[in-house]
Amino acid sequence: MIPSITDWHSFFFYLFATVTCVFALAVLFATNIVRMAFYLIISLGASAGLFILAGAEFLGVMQLMIYVGGTLVLLVFGVMLTAQERFISMKTRGGEWVMAAIVGGALLVLLVQTAFSIDDWTAPRADLSAVSAIETQTATRLGLGLLGIRPDQAEEADPVLRQGMSGYLLLFEIVSVHLLVVLIGAAYLARSKRVTSLARAAEMRR
Amino acid sequence: MGQFFNNYLIDPLAFWADLPENYWLGYVVAALIQCVILLNVVAVGALFFIWLERKVSGRIQDRLGPTRVGGRFGWLQTLADGLKLLTKEDLTPENADPLLFRAAPYVSFAASFAAYLALPFSNGWVAWDVNVAVFFILAVMGIEVFGVILAGYSSGSKWSLFGAMREAAQVVSYEVPLGLCVVIPVLICGTMNLITIGNMQAGLFTNWLLFHDPFTFCVFFVYFTCATASVNRAPFDLAEAESELVAGFHTEYSGLRWSFFFMAEYGSMFAVSGLAAILFFGGWNGPIPIFHWLGWANSENWYLLQIANLFGALNFVFKAVLGVTLMMWARWTLPRLRIDQVMTTCLKYCVPLAAICFIGVVLWQLYYPWWFINDIHLNGWAKPFAHRSEVREPWVLQIERESPPVRTGVTNRSGEAASSPRDQVRLGALGVSSRLLVERAEGGVR
Numbered sequence: 001m002i003p004s005i006t007d008w009h010s011f012f013f014y015l016f017a018t019v020t021c022v023f024a025l026a027v028l029f030a031t032n033i034v035r036m037a038f039y040l041i042i043s044l045g046a047s048a049g050l051f052i053l054a055g056a057e058f059l060g061v062m063q064l065m066i067y068v069g070g071t072l073v074l075l076v077f078g079v080m081l082t083a084q085e086r087f088i089s090m091k092t093r094g095g096e097w098v099m100a101a102i103v104g105g106a107l108l109v110l111l112v113q114t115a116f117s118i119d120d121w122t123a124p125r126a127d128l129s130a131v132s133a134i135e136t137q138t139a140t141r142l143g144l145g146l147l148g149i150r151p152d153q154a155e156e157a158d159p160v161l162r163q164g165m166s167g168y169l170l171l172f173e174i175v176s177v178h179l180l181v182v183l184i185g186a187a188y189l190a191r192s193k194r195v196t197s198l199a200r201a202a203e204m205r206r
Numbered sequence: 207m208g209q210f211f212n213n214y215l216i217d218p219l220a221f222w223a224d225l226p227e228n229y230w231l232g233y234v235v236a237a238l239i240q241c242v243i244l245l246n247v248v249a250v251g252a253l254f255f256i257w258l259e260r261k262v263s264g265r266i267q268d269r270l271g272p273t274r275v276g277g278r279f280g281w282l283q284t285l286a287d288g289l290k291l292l293t294k295e296d297l298t299p300e301n302a303d304p305l306l307f308r309a310a311p312y313v314s315f316a317a318s319f320a321a322y323l324a325l326p327f328s329n330g331w332v333a334w335d336v337n338v339a340v341f342f343i344l345a346v347m348g349i350e351v352f353g354v355i356l357a358g359y360s361s362g363s364k365w366s367l368f369g370a371m372r373e374a375a376q377v378v379s380y381e382v383p384l385g386l387c388v389v390i391p392v393l394i395c396g397t398m399n400l401i402t403i404g405n406m407q408a409g410l411f412t413n414w415l416l417f418h419d420p421f422t423f424c425v426f427f428v429y430f431t432c433a434t435a436s437v438n439r440a441p442f443d444l445a446e447a448e449s450e451l452v453a454g455f456h457t458e459y460s461g462l463r464w465s466f467f468f469m470a471e472y473g474s475m476f477a478v479s480g481l482a483a484i485l486f487f488g489g490w491n492g493p494i495p496i497f498h499w500l501g502w503a504n505s506e507n508w509y510l511l512q513i514a515n516l517f518g519a520l521n522f523v524f525k526a527v528l529g530v531t532l533m534m535w536a537r538w539t540l541p542r543l544r545i546d547q548v549m550t551t552c553l554k555y556c557v558p559l560a561a562i563c564f565i566g567v568v569l570w571q572l573y574y575p576w577w578f579i580n581d582i583h584l585n586g587w588a589k590p591f592a593h594r595s596e597v598r599e600p601w602v603l604q605i606e607r608e609s610p611p612v613r614t615g616v617t618n619r620s621g622e623a624a625s626s627p628r629d630q631v632r633l634g635a636l637g638v639s640s641r642l643l644v645e646r647a648e649g650g651v652r
Contacts, residue, residue, distance in 0.1 A: 008233055034359055038306060041313075041352060061342045069348030069381075076355050077374045080367065 012053055019046035031089040037076050044068050058142065146172050240333045244322045252472040256284045258527075259534050266538040294461035301362025302458065310360060311459070311466035314353025318473040320346045325480050326401045328490040328518035329503070339400040340388055343481055344381075347436065347474055351377040354438070354445060357467070358455040369454030373438060373445035376548055380435040380442075383556035387429035390422060390560075390567050391415050391485040400481075404489030408503070411493035416486040421566035426486045428559050430532070433478040435548070437471060440537035444545055472530075479529025480522065487525050490518030 023043035030036045044067045051060030092100075115121060144150070148167030257272070260283060264271025276282025298304055323346075324339040326332035336342060351373060358370020394415060395403045407413045415422050435442035446454030456467050483489055497503040497514035505511045543551065 032303070034356070035303070035306060038309065038356060041349075045349075057336050058338050058341070061338050061345050065341065065345035065348065068352075069345055070378075073348075073352060073355065073374060073378060076352075076359065077371070077378070080355070080359060080371055080374070 009053065013050070016046045016049040016053065019043070020050065031091065033079055033090055034076060036090075037072055037079075041068050041072055044072070244333060245319070247322060247476075248319055248469060248473040251476050252469045253284045253288070255472045255475070255530055256287070256468070257281060258531065259537075262531065262534040263538045266535070288465065291461055291465045296461045296463065297458070299362055299458050303360040303362070306356050306360035307458075308463075310353045310357035311463045311470075312353075313356060314350050314470040315466045315473070317346055317350035317353065318470040318477065320349075321474065321477040324400065325477060326404065326484070326489070327522055328515040329405060330401060331515055331519055332401060335401060336399070338398045340392055340398045340403075340481075340485075343400075343477065344385060344388060347477065348377070348381055350437075350470060350474060353467070353470065354455045357459065358445075361455075361458040363458050365451045365453070365457045366455050369445040369447070369451050369457070372447075372545060373455060375545070376442065376444060376552075377436055377438070379549060379552045380432050380556070383428060383552060383560045384432040384436055386557070386560035386564055387425050387432060388481075388485065390425050390564055393564075393567060394418060394422070394571065400484050400489075404484050404491065407488035408491040408498060409495050411488065413491070414486065414488040419567065419570045421563040421570060422486065425560060425563040425567075426482070428556050428563070429482060429486070430529075431551070432556055432560075433482065434533055434536060435552070437474045437478055437533075439471075439475065439533050441540040441543050442548055443537075443542060444548060447542060449542075475530050475533055476526055479533070480526040482529055483522055483525035489525075490515070490522040492518075492521045 020043050023039045023046070026039040027036050027043060030039060044063060048060040048063040048068070051057075051063060144167075146168050148169040150165045150167055257280070260280070261271040272280025272283035274280055275286050298307055321343045323334045324332065324336050324342045326335075326339070332339075354373045355370045358366040358368075358373070361367070391403060392398050395406050397403060403415075407415060411417065416426055417423065438445055444454075446456060448454075451457070456464055459467065495503070497517060500514075502510040502514040503518075505514070
């Protein structure tokens with residue numbers, strides 16, 4: 001018998017983790033690009049489930065919004081717009097496999113190393129009663145930080161460090177303006193060089 | 207709803223088993239009950255809405271609509287249609303990608319259904335009380351388009367592909383103004399928790415965010431336009447333009463698979479209308495707060511509270527159905543737009559309007575005209591109406607319960623009570639839940 005509710009948590013963790021991994025592998029071994037996108041949706045959706053399970057709802061929903069709902073839709077849209085033939089399949093050559101294995105393996109080694117170097121993660125916590133049950137991980141703090149107010153200042157003991165804790169408003173604005181400039185530049189470069197009716201009239205007059 | 211089942215279903219079950227080891231079963235049962243209820247909201251809702259659509263279109267086109275099936279009013283017409291769909295042959299075209307072709311309707315339906323996870327029907331009646339509910343619903347509804355794209359791509363038919371491409375272009379564009387419109391109520395309330403947003407509008411209908419200021423009044427209509435477009439309804443139903451594309455993305459579908467697309471469509475129509483009802487029309491809080499006057503809505507007595515909540519849920523469903531009816535009205539009144547007109551509506555009208563309203567609301571929060579009657583001015587003497595600043599997110603309440611605030615009232619940085627208008631404006635412009643955090647932060651600094 002499963003002893004308590006915490007096991008449902010583990011159950012869903014294993015479920016989402018398995019789905020994430022299996023479909024990530026499916027992306028790797030599929031050849032049809034739209035099928036790859038479909039597997040990627042499931043994989044990313046399940047990892048959003050993992051975030052939500054860990055109590056980071058905002059991050060999980062962000063994952064759904066940006067990667068699943070945004071990037072992948074644009075990807076498939078791009079494929080549909082540019083495809084010369086139906087159901088294009090991608091063949092991966094041997095050299096690409098080697099390169100991908102080296103890069104991916106290096107990242108994996110780094111991540112595993114990092115994960116095992118954190119002491120808190122190697123053994124279960126003994127002082128479970130000290131863990132606060134209050135759900136304070138909300139998006140509100142993040143939003144306030146972007147506005148220039150840091151609610152977590154109160155938790156910083158060192159007054160010198162506390163002085164340095166400022167909001168992200170300026171950085172956020174700089175990044176946004178940069179993105180806007182890039183977008184306008186892209187639209188300018190990609191615009192169709194259409195002959196306006198005015199120019200055509202001038203042409204005809206000549 | 208979650209709390210309701212936790213308290214009154216799981217606990218008795220566990221008591222009956224009298225062993226903590228059996229809690230897991232209680233959770234399964236509770237989860238199943240919520241799933242079944244929500245699934246029925248979508249499925250039975252679709253049955254009802256399709257019947258309503260026939261009746262509404264009949265009325266608008268000066269005919270009767272279905273009259274015979276099921277006795278009077280043809281109210282069993284959809285069920286008969288459903289039986290017909292069940293018995294149809296399930297075809298997969300030769301050119302189709304079979305896996306994606308089969309999966310596409312379920313992607314659409316699952317995305318539409320998942321939005322109901324976070325959609326509250328009454329105060330506390332929600333499957334998953336999450337603090338980013340608005341964002342979750344928008345994100346999940348955005349995935350629905352993927353089913354349509356997959357269906358169009360995998361059908362191996364040019365009509366389907368055209369339909370899917372139109373849908374993708376349309377939905378991706380309309381998510382921008384839709385997001386801007388939804389941000390405005392979030393900005394006013396300072397929370398993305400739908401239950402908190404709904405509770406903040408308790409009281410007389412003047413407390414509804416629609417009447418909060420002229421800008422929210424305008425932005426509702428922008429929201430409704432964008433929502434209609436994002437659920438792919440006429441006059442924005444280019445993805446299934448019957449006159450040009452046979453049936454658009456679902457040309458190759460038949461039988462039950464086809465009906466899944468329609469359940470998804472009607473499901474998301476109800477979901478966006480429900481979202482509108484909560485964001486702009488007070489959700490479960492009626493135009494006249496009868497249950498607040500009776501004291502049932504905040505009652506300690508569980509039965510009275512649930513009766514109030516039940517009427518709240520009926521109120522909410524009524525508002526959402528009204529929204530769906532409005533969409534049908536628009537469908538049978540307006541002709542379909544061309545794709546360039548759809549894009550013009552989005553980029554040249556909806557986005558600028560939403561952006562102007564956004565800035566307008568921000569300025570309104572800072573410098574609202576003193577003569578404008580809304581909840582801020584009703585605070586003192588209209589006490590039966592809940593005041594917006596007294597409604598807080600659950601976790602804020604929990605903090606307050608566990609560590610009561612040291613000081614009461616709003617104070618400024620130097621510690622004395624905030625009497626300067628600038629401070630009050632500064633804190634007033636933040637959402638109410640955020641104020642507590644600011645107060646705690648500044649209290650901690652000192």
